[in-house]
Amino acid sequence: MNAEQPRKRVREGWLSDRLGWGGISTALAKHRAPRRGFVFYLGGITLFLLLVQVLSGVLLVLYYKPDSTNAHASVERIVGEIPYGDLIRGVHVWASDFFVACLVAHLFTIVIRRSYKPPHELTWLSGLVSLVIGIGMAFTGAILPWSQKAYAQARVGSEIAHNIPLIGGWMHRLLRGGQEVTSNTLSNAYGFHVAVLPATVTLLVGLHLFFLSRKPAPVPVSEQVVDEEPGAQGEADAAKAPAAPVDDDDTIPLYPDFLYRQAVAWVGVLVAVLTLAIFADRPLGEAADPRLSSTGAQPPWYFLPFHQIIRSSPRELLGIDGAKFIVGATCFLGALVVALPFLDRKGSKLMAWAGWIVLFVLFLLATSALS
Amino acid sequence: MAAVAMSPARAVPPEGAASTSASASASVSASASASASGSSSENPADWGPQGRVLPPSMDATNSCVTCHATLTDQKLRAPAKEFVTSVHRDDRIGCAGCHHGDPRDPTVGAHKSEGFLPHPTHAEVPGVCGSCHSDAGFMRHLNSRLPVGQAALYNLSLHGKLTAAGDENAPACADCHGKHDILGPSSPKSPVNRANVSTLCGGCHGDGKRMAKYGLRTDQASKWEKSVHGQAFKRGNPNAPTCTGCHGAHAATPPEASSVGRACGRCHEEELAYFDMGPHSKGFRKRGLAECVACHSNHDVQPASSLMVGTTPDATCMKCHSKDEKPRKIADEIAGLLRGARGRAAEARAFVARAREEGLHVAGASFALDQIATAELKLRGVVHTLDPARLEGPVAAVDKAVAEARKLVDDAAQTRRVERRGYYVSLGIACVLFASLALKSLQLDRRRRGRS
Known part of the structure; x- marks a missing residue:
């Protein structure tokens, strides 16, 4: 203990001199976070997975060749010849799946906990757009190996997009880079996957965190945010600022307790991703051959329930093409989800049904994916 | 027709x-x-x-x-x-x-x-x-x-x-x-059209009545279909000869015994050159035997196998040399060299295939297999000299190509082993970090509870 104290002082002194760390840690310590519940770590895990993907993706980009002639061979080279390329690709692919799963789980927990309610509309909207872009990143990434499976996924995915009301045709052309799945599809997917979407998602995640810092998420017992310098949040917020922090049984300080726990979750996820990347091979498959039939082709798993519903839907529903109807209905539901903070007002009966709607959607997705 | x-x-x-x-x-x-x-x-x-x-x-x-x-x-x-x-x-x-x-x-x-x-x-x-x-x-x-x-x-x-x-x-x-x-x-x-030539020629040459007058056989087209040439043609090999490939089209003439080698040598150039270096060339000419046909047959030529050479009852050499001591010794020697080299080449191919099946990415494997095939082809050609001494070079070339292929697989396996060790070390570090953070978190929890 005696040896630890001077070391800590030196460390904190060194950091304080350079970063003003003492001030940061004190400020963070004043924020309170929920003590129980894994769901409160999902957002942080999602952010961590995004970081893992960016880092592994940068390494993959060094060797990947984004043209239909060389794409598959370059991924084969990454996996077969480049030292640790197999592991990097495995981490990237598994982290992508975890990322989408965490995004969706994060969304559901927010809906169930009704954390979107005012004044969290901006946090909610930035999160939703990040979710859509995150799925877009996973989808475009799945096309890049240009294997037969990737080719089929590009076809099926762009076909689903074609049914989106109003912008379906445009989306279809944008995704395919023309009318058919060709090398242009690969070029477009590459551009979106490594530049457009990551840049956008970084901006949105930044905004999401900024909004969250201004209006922290509600914790189970009470709003336990304390700011001893009200000027930082503005006069209006200062007026509403709660009293001194309460070290109760339901909350813990954001620093160091919550952040340490978050770090445990991050490293736990990293261990899971590494384990899967090492022991659960994700076969690359044969190179894409447009002459081969894509019958029975399936989209990525996160589109699978949706794809199955479209496949099993009648040709026509209420006089509208079955696929267009399903996609249109989903878009309508999506619009309702976007508008949740504005619909879920005091006295609104909507949320009395929200739990049932979420359960029904989950049931529908699960049964469709298994069918 | x-x-x-x-x-x-x-x-x-x-x-x-x-x-x-x-x-x-x-x-x-x-x-x-x-x-x-x-x-x-x-x-x-x-x-x-x-x-x-x-x-x-x-x-x-x-x-x-x-x-x-x-x-x-x-x-x-x-x-x-x-x-x-x-x-x-x-x-x-x-x-x-x-x-x-x-x-x-x-x-x-x-x-x-x-x-x-x-x-x-x-x-x-x-x-x-x-x-x-x-x-x-x-x-x-x-x-x-x-x-x-x-x-x-x-x-x-x-x-x-x-x-x-x-x-x-x-x-x-x-x-x-x-x-x-x-x-x-x-x-x-x-x-x-090339695809219809065997049917065209076979239309007349398979007609017993028409051919009776000339004393010609009528099974050439059916034999060709089953031959190595016919099978290669069926698989779409553009180099596989049909009737006109050997007999000519407008100048269609049956090759005579002395000119069969020239007909075969139009494609199998190297084999013919080696054959001319060997003792059979002069011997066949002297006895009026049809060069290549004497061992390989003509329309029903089958894939050449190392079993054709040797002193086993089925070996082609034994058709003529069953009682000749010196040729039997040479045949045995050639068979040993040929089968040994081809056996090692086959094992190397299987070795590479197994490695690939196990998910091992062997860089340069295709090139190594091509090298083996090229060396084998050379060996198969040199066999026609019937000189064991001349076979030693090509056998060494096969062995060298085989060794290179095996080395590539071994290197790839070694690289993978090292990489896997690195993977496990990374995973171990992550696990240790996880455990340390978890302990630190528990420690913080205990301290906080102690304070409260």
Whole structure:
């Protein structure tokens, strides 16, 4: 203990001199976070997975060749010849799946906990757009190996997009880079996957965190945010600022307790991703051959329930093409989800049904994916 | 096989091909003179190369087709209908190109012109066809890619000689190429298209009645189908020979014992060169044995196997040398070298395949396998020298290629082992970090609870 104290002082002194760390840690310590519940770590895990993907993706980009002639061979080279390329690709692919799963789980927990309610509309909207872009990143990434499976996924995915009301045709052309799945599809997917979407998602995640810092998420017992310098949040917020922090049984300080726990979750996820990347091979498959039939082709798993519903839907529903109807209905539901903070007002009966709607959607997705 | 069937209504054959050609040429000349006297021939642009007068243009009308297409007699109407798809349906050839007459005359008077040839006899056909196809200038004018030596080659062939001798069983041009509905050989429907050649030749050569007269076997086409060549052809190998690949097309002649090697050597050049270095070359020639055929057979040639060499009862060497001590010793020695090398090559191939199945990415494996195949090919060629000393080099080359392939696999496996160790170390570090953070978190929790 005696040896630890001077070391800590030196460390904190060194950091304080350079970063003003003492001030940061004190400020963070004043924020309170929920003590129980894994769901409160999902957002942080999602952010961590995004970081893992960016880092592994940068390494993959060094060797990947984004043209239909060389794409598959370059991924084969990454996996077969480049030292640790197999592991990097495995981490990237598994982290992508975890990322989408965490995004969706994060969304559901927010809906169930009704954390979107005012004044969290901006946090909610930035999160939703990040979710859509995150799925877009996973989808475009799945096309890049240009294997037969990737080719089929590009076809099926762009076909689903074609049914989106109003912008379906445009989306279809944008995704395919023309009318058919060709090398242009690969070029477009590459551009979106490594530049457009990551840049956008970084901006949105930044905004999401900024909004969250201004209006922290509600914790189970009470709003336990304390700011001893009200000027930082503005006069209006200062007026509403709660009293001194309460070290109760339901909350813990954001620093160091919550952040340490978050770090445990991050490293736990990293261990899971590494384990899967090492022991659960994700076969690359044969190179894409447009002459081969894509019958029975399936989209990525996160589109699978949706794809199955479209496949099993009648040709026509209420006089509208079955696929267009399903996609249109989903878009309508999506619009309702976007508008949740504005619909879920005091006295609104909507949320009395929200739990049932979420359960029904989950049931529908699960049964469709298994069918 | 309509194109192969001989017309029963052929006229009595002429005395010889030479006279046929002469008469055909004469008739063409006559026609040329007749046409030249017409108004169209006054325009120099209508004159073909070497003074040949082209038939009058049929852009506007070809009264032959116009008239014959309306006739009720099927025999007279059919040619007009068939001609629609013919490669000869060209303004510069037309019906008059072979039959002469005047296609501008819409009456039966068209037949009255000098040289009119309504029914060329079997023996006249090569002359009629050759009158254009042997004229280099004219053919260049029509289609510069077409060869012009077919008629000369045909006259040298056994088919040509028999036709000239009046044998209607022997095929003339029309029997292979068709008559009024002739298609270019690149057309899949053409009987002389590469894909149809074995059926075309087999149509006559598989006919027992027709071949009885010549004492020829009739199983060549069926044997070829089962042979290594036929099977390769079936798989779409563009280099696999059909009948014409060995026998020639227009100059079709059965290779004699002394020339079989030349026929095979057109493709198997290296094997032939090594064979000529060996003792069999002189020996076979002396005894009149057909070079390659003596060991490999001809139409039913099977994939060459290392089992052909040696002293086992099935070995080809034992057909002649079962009791000769020195050749038996050489055969044993060659068999040992050959089988050993090929066995090691097969093991290396299996080794690479197994590694690939296990998900090991062996960089350069395809090149290494190609190297083995090339070295084996060389070895298979050198075997024809029947000199064990000469085999040592190629065997060493096979062994070197095999060793390189194995080294590539071993290196890849070693790299993977090292990489896997790195993976486990990374995972271990992550686990240790996880445990440390978890402990720290628990410690913080305990401290906080202690404070509260």
